[in-house]
């Protein structure tokens with residue numbers, strides 16, 4: 105089976121498992137796991153922020169990140185198909201007591217005019233006020249689209265002018281960096297706080313981080329424990345993340361090339377594929393998924409007439425070519 109359902113499906117490589125087995129560990133709730141500390145320091149440095157915090161999932165990282173910026177009865181603005189709005193099952197409302205309003209963009213991009221018109225200033229104790237704007241780079245449900253750096257910089261300026269904060273869901277920021285060559289720290293500079301994932305295309309089995317100021321991270325450390333996310337000798341997992349950062353970032357370019365190959369086979373313009381996700385219209389998505397499965401290719405239906413294909417570390421060139429042949433034949 106060639107599994108194109110998601111880039112979360114990767115299994116740790118032998119080298120990664122060896123790095124995990126060798127990891128020096130301690131109790132991280134006591135702040136005594138040297139491998140976790142090394143990972144947190146490295147990721148904060150890469151993104152140009154003061155500090156970072158290791159979390160079990162990207163969803164927890166997003167909840168912790170956003171709650172450093174937005175309080176009870178305040179709102180965050182985001183694109184309508186953002187992961188925080190669509191795929192975190194109301195966690196931000198449940199834990200933080202915030203509300204969300206959304207703008208719609210088919211490619212998940214920043215819409216400065218909409219944001220300007222949606223922004224709700226502080227009007228006293230009568231109305232919800234906008235505390236933060238959240239952007240997702242790359243944008244998962246918009247087909248792995250990279251957000252334009254010029255828009256992000258304009259957003260930073262607008263947000264600062266309005267006195268609101270910026271959150272970036274950078275679950276796949278590594279893909280954006282490799283696709284564009286924009287240094288990670290330039291993306292980091294746009295956001296007050298970020299969430300990043302090691303468990304997607306980078307191939308670690310578990311792990312995400314919140315990245316931000318020392319104060320935001322100290323606060324997030326308390327809330328992580330409160331939410332049941334304090335982990336003990338978790339250096340074995342941090343070691344997988346460190347290995348992924350050292351060995352699996354530059355190779356994301358291969359995933360992007362494979363995705364373009366698959367796009368072509370599915371009748372999608374390869375130039376519209378920025379990174380490792382292909383979204384293709386099909387008249388009957390579930391039927392297409394079933395037929396592809398019979399031919400040894402796993403893809404997912406993300407809507408009644410939309411299928412999604414995701415390339416990753418466990419999809420070789422050979423796999424991508426085989427899958428492309430099958431998908432082209434299915435039409």
Ligand SMILES: *Cc1c(COP(=O)(O)O)cnc(C)c1O
Pocket residue numbers: 160161162163164166187188240242243244273275276301303304312
């Ligand atoms: C996968 C993902 C997350 C986090 O997901 P978890 O499964 O909770 O680790 C967050 N944002 C985006 C855009 C994602 O694709």
